[in-house]
Amino acid sequence: MFKARKYKVLEKKLGYRFKNEALLARALTHASLRGARKVREDNERLEFVGDRVLGLAIVELLEETYPNATEGELARHLNRLVRGETCGKVGRALGLGEFLMLSESEAVSGGRLKTTILADAVEAVLGAVFLEAGYDKARDVVRRLWENEEVSFGHAAADPKSALQEWAQGRGLSLPTYVEVERTGPDHAPSFTSEVRIKGRSPARGQGASKRAAEQAAASAMLEREGVMEKRQVG
Structure with missing residues (x-):
């Protein structure tokens, strides 16, 4: 009875019984x-299903909300909404940690608070809803749980290096690498030129008063060239 009562609390938060x-x-x-041989089935297969359900539900939401957004903008925002940190945040909002069934060693090591475990459990729950009730019900749960994650590109904005990495990942490209190609000026006022490279894309360069600033400028230049973001100043 105690377990059933706890599940009712969780189901109320999910909006699905x-x-x-x-x-x-x-x-x-x-x-x-x-692993401790106490159960025959865990949540890994459900997590696999839920990951796909979540991605599709978020893509559908973004397509409805931003019909004129570029592919790069959609990819950047999708990455933010489905990444482990966001799913973990949703899991904490659900209070999911108290419902998890863990081995004693995992529980003692703080497993109920671990972002990865919470994120996987959120996806597994979505997978369970999908398998029992279909996509429409699962999509409704996603929208309910993600309603506090502001679906706004303004809030999704990231520094150019982070935005470029997310864009590359969203397109299945290799991660950006940065190379210092030139340093000029006196020691007290140097000027750096950095080049960002992604396999399959032409490199882009940027300048700045520090290596970090030059790398940010290079990332910004590539994002602008690819149409992912409008021209901006990078300090």
Whole structure:
């Protein structure tokens, strides 16, 4: 009865009541219990399903909200909304840690508060909703849980280096690398030129009074060239 009562609290936050409570229980079962040979099934397969459901639901939401956004803008915002940190934040808002079933060693080591474990459990719960009730119900849960994650490109803005990395990842490209190609000026007032390189893309260069500033300028130049962001000043 105590477990059922706890699940009712969770289901109220989810906005969905499971017909098969065992399915929800599996979504909350961490792999450490299988490793300890205390359960036969954990939440890894449900997490795999939920990851795909979450991505599709967020893409649909972004497409509806920003019909004129570029592919780069959509990719950057998608990455922010589905990354582990965001899913972990959603898990904390749900109070999901108290519902998790973990091995004793994982629980003692603070597993109920770990971002990765919470994020995986959130995806597993979404996967469980999808398998029991279909995509529409799962999408409704996503929108309910993500409603406090501001769907605004202004809030999704990142510094140029971070934005370029997210854009590259969103397109399945290699991560950016930076090379200092020139340093001029006296020691007290140097000027740096850096080049950013991504396999399959032409490099871009930027200048600044420090290596970091030059790298940010280079990242900004590539983002502008690719149409991901408008021209901006980088300090």
